[in-house]
Amino acid sequence: MASQTVTKHRQIGLTDEQVLEMYTIMLKARRYDERALLIQRSGKTAFHISGIGQETAQVAAAFALQKQHDYFCPYYRDYGVVLSAGMTLHELMLLSFVKAEDVNAGRQMPAHFSHRKHHIVTGSSPVSTQVLHAVGIALSAVMDQEDRVAFTSFGEGSSNQGDVHEAFNFAGVFKLPVIFMCENNQYAISIPAHRQVAGRVVDRAAGYGFPGVRVDGNDPLEVYQAVKEARERAVRGAGPTLIEAMLYRISPHSTADDDMIYRTKEEVEYHKEQDGIQKFRAYLLECGVLDEELDRSVNEEVMRELNEATKYADKAPYPSPEDALKHVYAEDGGGI
Amino acid sequence: MASQTVTKHRQIGLTDEQVLEMYTIMLKARRYDERALLIQRSGKTAFHISGIGQETAQVAAAFALQKQHDYFCPYYRDYGVVLSAGMTLHELMLLSFVKAEDVNAGRQMPAHFSHRKHHIVTGSSPVSTQVLHAVGIALSAVMDQEDRVAFTSFGEGSSNQGDVHEAFNFAGVFKLPVIFMCENNQYAISIPAHRQVAGRVVDRAAGYGFPGVRVDGNDPLEVYQAVKEARERAVRGAGPTLIEAMLYRISPHSTADDDMIYRTKEEVEYHKEQDGIQKFRAYLLECGVLDEELDRSVNEEVMRELNEATKYADKAPYPSPEDALKHVYAEDGGGI
């Protein structure tokens, strides 16, 4: 499948199978995203928040980590992260449709991920709280002398919350195995990054005595390599790393937002052309990991899975009303 | 009074009268501090928190600012700041004794400064909240196109609160006329700075796109110059500056603390020898601003003032009990 010369992905330790899987998951994330929007528009779901334009960085980061071993504290656009960590389109669709079988049993908005089996930590809406949770998870890894890391991501707007600073400092003082990834998609709702962030997010790491790395978020191999190195640093006790992935939020903030109030179509179109998935596809074609036929079948398989997931979730029942009363506290008091 | 050659303080724009006044206020702060400790030990007051070792930086910083024009958001050790800004020993003693005539009318602990006339903003115990207030005051100066700055100080431990980060970023985005001064006295209660602060406080400024300057806090001329430059930057619209003044907390954290649990007598003794006031005295003697006789009379005058203040505050009445009910809200609803 691969070309004769040593490809870039092999040089950084990724097999052909892995890059193909990465590509497949990027597609899943993209197709899921497009579908979720349609479903929302049709009135069947209440809300969608899109990750389009960020899938490459998300999938690449997650592939540099160890599934069901490392912990993931993603944020709400991280479809690429959670799909890489082990969630299925089936599960994402149940989450979108807020049905009883959803991990959250229909309690939370779409994009509020949780999956304990896959080490995906339950998320909330108030931004950046998860950044401290990741630090706590990293602390527990050190206490138990386990070689796991905690990965957390957040937007550049959210990087301004006090919790992020407190997390950086805490992790820096104890040299904890945590990877902070800022997905800098240029906007926090309507506010462009330069009106939101003084200086550069990546430069903040130095103030806490750990490295900050800025990467092209549309280049999955660059992201992968940065996260992989960060993971290596983390497990050898050298402490946290901050990665700032430069991206662009292609969609409006959410289905409740009209982005044409604060940016132009041209600007968005320009960035659409930089699409990381298309670039990655071209790369894979070029180095022979992918050909048109394989691409077609990969795409078909993704669509099949998506269609099934959609159909199932659409028909699945809502939670029963009284379920609202369940699980405020442990049923048996916890008893640990 | 001055020597023939151009002295260092004149070079940076301080007159002989000013440096003498600075020296006098440093002495006031020191003598107040020593007295307040004695009074607490005698059982007449409940609490004292000391600024010994930090007076030089405090007084120097305040002298680079404009009284009753710029705003001061000090922290609890800033006797040197508030005395320079216009508070008297009389007022500080009333605050120590929590008497009815105290600005806070005996409501707050000692060292919780407030003096609207002198633009000293009311402070509380939860650390670092004042850092955001300073940013808000700076914002109002910009809105009103007034050439005033807001000055705020905080300990290196307190620099880790989320509010400090949010303040840095907010001030950085809008290039606000605010001066952040971290009084790094090496300890936050029992925790040494290296266990408290990842990296260096001063390096954090770069992450917000504004300058950070580390100064020897025991050198008032160096501090003065840094704050003066920061003020100039601020009023010409170039934004905030972070100054980290390197100091040492000579006293235990407060009268409730036993520092010998976590540091040695030798360490403290070593730093006592670096005393900034003594160094400044030597400098003033050397350049002829001060001589032994003048020094004696300055000291006597400080003691006279202090004795009177102590006597007065000791005898002054406590607030009457029902005063506890006053000023929860504006009496007339505010009507602004």
Added chain:
Amino acid sequence: MSMLKTGVAYKMAIMTYLEAIRSAMSEEMERDENVFVLGEDVGKGGVMNATKGMRDRFGERRVLDTPLAESAIVGVAIGAAMVGKKPIAEIQFADFIFPAANQIISEAAKIRYRSNNDWQCPIVIRAPYGATGGGGLYHSQCPEAVFFGTPGLKIVAPSSAYDAKGLLKAALRDGDPVLFFEHKKCYLYVSDEVPDEDYTVPIGKAAVKREGDDITVISYGMTVHHVLKAAEEVQKEGISAHVLDLRTLQPLDVPAILEAAAKTGKVMIVHEDNKTGGVGAEVAAIISEHKLYELDVPIMRLCAPDVPAVGMAPTLEKFYLPNADKVRDAMRLLAEM
């Protein structure tokens, strides 16, 4: 449209609760140049459209887009307020007010008291709260009880456009920090007559929304509308409900509460916030302290159940939220007791 009030003809216009809020802000900004709004995305109009068009009118300094940091929004507002500004700090959703809890509780609420009146902190914090449908756990909360009982704060929660405008103006002329809770469901669902002329609604005064003799229902915010609707329904069955809208949660209008309770001796309190520790508890406690002998039956509370917040699925949402049907059933029960 016009109506006669204390002998003067006022010109009135029907407007939404949301428009009322916007017009209160705009008029106060015209009136007092120290008034300004700051918050996330307020420049584009805010995610609720509360500040729509205001940046064009007042400029981006007075309709200030802030970084995404609630403690900063409130803390900066406090600083500005202390030196003479009159900031309106917008919290995008009330669910996101908690990062600012320290600035609100430790600072805003205590500045006047701790300095013995040397300083004051006249900020207004606007926080859209409550469920609109499809908001899930974190875009639907009613956090008023967290701040209720913090002396030094005033808390307002209007149910009508008239009150929203009048109370927001009063808040902006008040010398103390006011938490202004705007029910998101009211924004577009509620419209009523609002005078063209300048007016205020005093903070601390409840309003009788309906006179009645059989039962007394006390509420605030969106549930006032459920109560009024239910009152209409039970009226047909011969049950006459007296309805009091608290409007201000802190300070509570104790005389109005006691009067309303004593009027019928049968009291029900309705709010969307969960029951335990809600504002209704204090209302019940006040009544049982001062009007026990005038109570004919136990004080009832109809509130959301004691679970963290409303679920996203429609089934969960319906189960959780008070509505006119639930209120009506409870009214019948109360009347029959």
Added chain:
Amino acid sequence: MSMLKTGVAYKMAIMTYLEAIRSAMSEEMERDENVFVLGEDVGKGGVMNATKGMRDRFGERRVLDTPLAESAIVGVAIGAAMVGKKPIAEIQFADFIFPAANQIISEAAKIRYRSNNDWQCPIVIRAPYGATGGGGLYHSQCPEAVFFGTPGLKIVAPSSAYDAKGLLKAALRDGDPVLFFEHKKCYLYVSDEVPDEDYTVPIGKAAVKREGDDITVISYGMTVHHVLKAAEEVQKEGISAHVLDLRTLQPLDVPAILEAAAKTGKVMIVHEDNKTGGVGAEVAAIISEHKLYELDVPIMRLCAPDVPAVGMAPTLEKFYLPNADKVRDAMRLLAEM
């Protein structure tokens, strides 16, 4: 010392409330290696000496000095708890808990519920609260009402050494977040018998501290001692007071409250927190909902006045705080009603 209890002889020792807390932590750390303490200055023993000697015994990893940042202390504890640790997050003074409000209210309280039991958050947050004399506005607060009424949290506030130890152990074996309020005045002022053997006091159960027939007084924390002292005094005048210590504030022990209230029909609630919106409001509301017909007189509340917090000057402090004399006078009033 030994005493007979359900037929078994327990060895008992007199210890202070503070020692009881320390021994509960130490024993649980021996018992379960996942238990650890984190907070500001806990290594040296904490500013209250609650963790004194524990770093020497358990090492600095399990008695972890953190940076000065409460949101981090709680947020990090939450993260660790979610993956199997059992953190005890110490807040140096309860007055400084507010920077962590978002992590407590938005996260800890909602983790189990929002994930439909997929995740849990078994942290214990210890917060020394209340006035000791000379603490002023910010070293004396009672912030329990801020968190009360947030479903998903449990809140404990013991008054005796026995309860402090037993409840802290129960909290450390609980599957949910527990806010553990330790009254600072109790630390050294209160000593009582504590078994040498392992025991727990169940969360959610109040305790009758004194049987009586004329009046019922419900309280928690330090004021329980004022109430008991006043009860002794009025006993001499022939007034027999029934005293209930809530011990757990959330969930409240509703059956115990109702039983105590019904026993005498004359109820007074006493707490150090200010009156409006305090826990006492909910207790009064519960009684007036379920036992109205058994009440002979209005429910009384004796609490601190509605001002931001206690003043530093001794005159202000004395005026503000409930004490045995004030309780005694109120008891007489209630008995005579």
